[in-house]
Amino acid sequence: MPPLSLYVHIPWCIKKCPYCDFNSHAKKAELPESAYIDALLNDLTADLERYAITRPIQSIFIGGGTPSLFSPESLDRLIAGIDRRTALDKDIEITLEANPGTFESTKFKEFKALGINRLSIGVQSFNDGLLTKLGRVHSGQEAVKAAEIAHHAGFTHFNLDLMFGLPGAIPGDSEKDVATAIALKPAHISFYQLTLEPNTLFHKYPPKLPDDDFIFATQKHCQGLLADNGYRQYEISAYSQPGKECRHNVNYWQFGDYLGIGAGAHGKITEALPNQITRTFKPKSPELYLQNPSQNGSRLAIAIHDLPIEFIMNQLRLRRGFTLAHYQSMTGLPASTLQPALSDCQTQGLITLENGYYACTDKGWDFLDTVLGKFIA
Template structure:
């Protein structure tokens, strides 16, 4: 059983693998709904999945946050999600101020359920807007319009959601700088507590990777990004992670825990988890079957768990923490990995010398140069020697 005093905070991620249709840029584990999907069976499988994880890891820590991602979780009815949350409380203790996030599309079918979601205890939405330009939405394969997106935010507010995120993308096909600035201005006008603003990338195994659209050049995209980031900052949205901007105190708890190398249970088709059983030898990654039908069989043989190699822990820790603007303190490194400070020092010294990091009282953050060359920083930790750790 993990030591609750020494173990990091614990969150829960729940994956819902179905969408109305597959977007051409999406490399997530999502599958287009043909006619119907096995909603009831899937909720049963999620409950069984959690029960097996709790039994296997003898987990007793309080859950600080729940994030329902996808796919499109908002395809599921509030009644089924209520059944899921109620059953989970047989196995888990929810924090009194637990943050429960649901990813949702802004289409009419999903947004009409927002009041019901709020009534069952979901207290944060993440709404996949992507753009407020109908032409861009069409090129991205989105099934909603700009007007539906604006209306969805109004419905969310009326339903009682004071805490919600809007997803936006930049560097879109046939787009200009003014297009992204308009998207950000429109998002700010809707006054969300959080904005995710990330660049479109052509990921392997996607339609866009196979048939690449014409994208703006790198110089134009970077200029566009800087202009939008300045606009967000001017309106009080603080960048706390590479692609995440929040009003003060409204950072996504799931994001913060994940990028702080915290622990999280992962249930659902293709879900990953990370559980600290003992330090440093037994920090476990869990992986669930990716295909929905295989997952629905929920056999124990399909439930993979593998300890992270001690030699990989320095890179894993730094790779996560340096996505956060606040960086990390060395004390957190020893708490989360169980390794000595010596296992990080040579690589940190190299990064300081190259001007990629700066340090104050054992607290390390990316410099402006390091923020734009994070891959260069991580290369320094690929061959970390932990023999004296």
């Protein structure tokens, strides 16, 4: 069986950002913390029984929304409840997403004491003007303060999220953001382009974005800046110091398994290869989720002919790529099911084979949609 992770979704935010397509809802009243923790634990219990889970959980990612809005007491009850219900790896990675506007020194020391050992801080930019255009509720100075609080609270492993290609950006803006982030000494930096996703305010009323040449030049320059300062790009938008990769996300990209609990959470569970690899979906509405989390979701088995693209679209995000042996062990399919697409990509210089690993070339990463299209059944 593949490695197993757990994703926990807490859907409330202070404010819904205009570019955000995640299942998040602006906080309008006091949050139902106790009832929601009950629902999460009931949801987990049902999934553990439904899929007869005996594997230990190697990582937990508490995302949202803004899960740092919840109190340490509520998250303590959540983590303790998970621990009582299933086995956890001794060196488990537990990540909590947090936004700079919710940082309090005492609160984050308490989070650290609960066993949360990694933070992912949604900075996006340190530029107040760009943050206003993004609809963020924090300032650049609050973002800097959040990283300082993370260090002070004892987090040796935290991520700073940065976006580029922002409305109103001028040459040098992203370079300043990246330089500021590097100076704050996080173990991990996410650096990704703003996209106008369906069902967002920005998609309905598109802001004017920089042109493609500007965006591409910004990306390449900042990637060089990150590399020069010891942040290795191990995935399309993820850069880390040596040994500080996000283990939870790497499991996603390596086609590992993960339980998803919480309103709008997705999961992937392998019951039998190749015909019982199942995607799971929990109801998006927090109100519906609170009514009956274990009954209101849905499941869908991945069709065998879709497994090659499902595997490839995750695995080729990683700089290292994949081996055919890993493909066979994760899907139960013979290596021949990736041909002739692999050969075609190699001929076009989009994929390379080195030491048994198939991986995208720089050209392949720049044209990843073209690469993935070749593997669609």
